[in-house]
Every structure is written in structure tokens, then in C-alpha cells.
Amino acid sequence: MTTPETPELPVTFRPGRTRAVLLALGAAMFVVLTGVAVLLPRLGAGERLSFVLTGALVFAVLWVLARPRVVADGAGVTVVNIASGRRLEWAEIVQVRLRPGDPWVFLDLSDGTSLPVLGIQPGVAREQALRDARALRALVEARSTADRA
Structure with a gap:
């Protein structure tokens, strides 16, 4: 799918x-x-x-x-930033945002907060970061649709 x-x-x-x-x-x-x-x-x-x-x-x-990364699997997403890591279920992620000028991707969460995702940052490799943000957004949309079905 x-x-x-x-x-x-x-x-x-x-x-x-x-x-x-x-x-x-x-x-x-x-x-x-x-x-x-x-x-x-x-x-x-x-x-x-x-x-x-x-x-x-x-x-x-x-x-x-150099540690930041985002790992997406069937159960959810693990965000590892410089000093912390957080495991999220797919249903917790409302939106993936990367606006012009943002230093990295932000995840809008169902509890009303935003989580910075340093694993996708457009500073050095802008095109790669845009592809990664689009891919993560597509995964979130596909998983949230699958969870509702």
C-alpha cells in the first residue's frame, strides 16, 4: 500500500x-x-x-x-534528537511541517504540542530534507488513514 x-x-x-x-x-x-x-x-x-x-x-x-535521526516502522516513529529521544504512535502525529526558513521538521502532535525533528534538516542538503519531509508526511497520512479504516 x-x-x-x-x-x-x-x-x-x-x-x-x-x-x-x-x-x-x-x-x-x-x-x-x-x-x-x-x-x-x-x-x-x-x-x-x-x-x-x-x-x-x-x-x-x-x-x-551527529546523532539525530527519525526511524519510522509499522508501529510508529522514533525521534532521536541531540539529548533526547521519543517514541510516537502513528495516531499521535497530526501533521509534519517544514516551512521555508525552518531549521528542521516539526511534528504537530495530538496533545497540541510540537516536536522538533532534528533528523530532517534542510541546512546542508535542502533537497534531501524536502524529500525526507515529504516521505514522512506521506507515511503519516497513509498510516492515519489506515488506522481509521
């Missing part, structure tokens, strides 16, 4: 380019700081360790920033 715009479930939406840049930058920073720790001859063991730990901390922070 899928249309050309409605993907097969389960499907994961995430900002691929942003994620790639953040993880590559984190890995590069870790390698550079570890290289500095190894190559500088006058550093003591504690100083070397602090360089390596700083590199690991930078990588960890960038990994957390």
Missing part, C-alpha cells in the same frame, strides 16, 4: 552530509591531537594523556551532534 513517495517500512531519515562532516571532523581532531601527543618530545605522560583525552572528548561531542 505504498505510493512512489511513500517508502517501505522501516525507514530511517538522518542528515547524511551533516553527519559525515561531523564524524570526519571528530575523527580528524582525534588523530591530530593524538599525533601531537605522540610526536612532541618534551611532553610528559600526563600531558600526552590530556591531548588524547581532549581528542576523544571532541570526537564524543561531535558524535552526539
Whole structure:
């Protein structure tokens, strides 16, 4: 029961380019700081360790920033943002919104609140974000129709 715009479930939406840049930058920073720790001859063991730990901390922070995603499956949608995650049933989602100028998609929920969805953001890859927002909207519409039938 899928249309050309409605993907097969389960499907994961995430900002691929942003994620790639953040993880590559984190890995590069870790390698550079570890290289500095190894190559500088006058550093003591504690100083070397602090360089390596700083590199690991930078990588960890960038990994957390690369974490946002949206996973849609037969039962509902899981939204994972930077510091939190939330599981939603299909019936809880009233509307998927991505207006011009919005930094990411918003889900209007049946309880009257909106949930930001950082897993679909038009900043770096605008066309991909628009396709993902349309696909999520089509899934919500198809699932809400199926739940009413």
C-alpha cells in the first residue's frame, strides 16, 4: 500500500552530509591531537594523556551532534534528537511541517504540542530534507488513514 513517495517500512531519515562532516571532523581532531601527543618530545605522560583525552572528548561531542535521526516502522516513529529521544504512535502525529526558513521538521502532535525533528534538516542538503519531509508526511497520512479504516 505504498505510493512512489511513500517508502517501505522501516525507514530511517538522518542528515547524511551533516553527519559525515561531523564524524570526519571528530575523527580528524582525534588523530591530530593524538599525533601531537605522540610526536612532541618534551611532553610528559600526563600531558600526552590530556591531548588524547581532549581528542576523544571532541570526537564524543561531535558524535552526539551527529546523532539525530527519525526511524519510522509499522508501529510508529522514533525521534532521536541531540539529548533526547521519543517514541510516537502513528495516531499521535497530526501533521509534519517544514516551512521555508525552518531549521528542521516539526511534528504537530495530538496533545497540541510540537516536536522538533532534528533528523530532517534542510541546512546542508535542502533537497534531501524536502524529500525526507515529504516521505514522512506521506507515511503519516497513509498510516492515519489506515488506522481509521
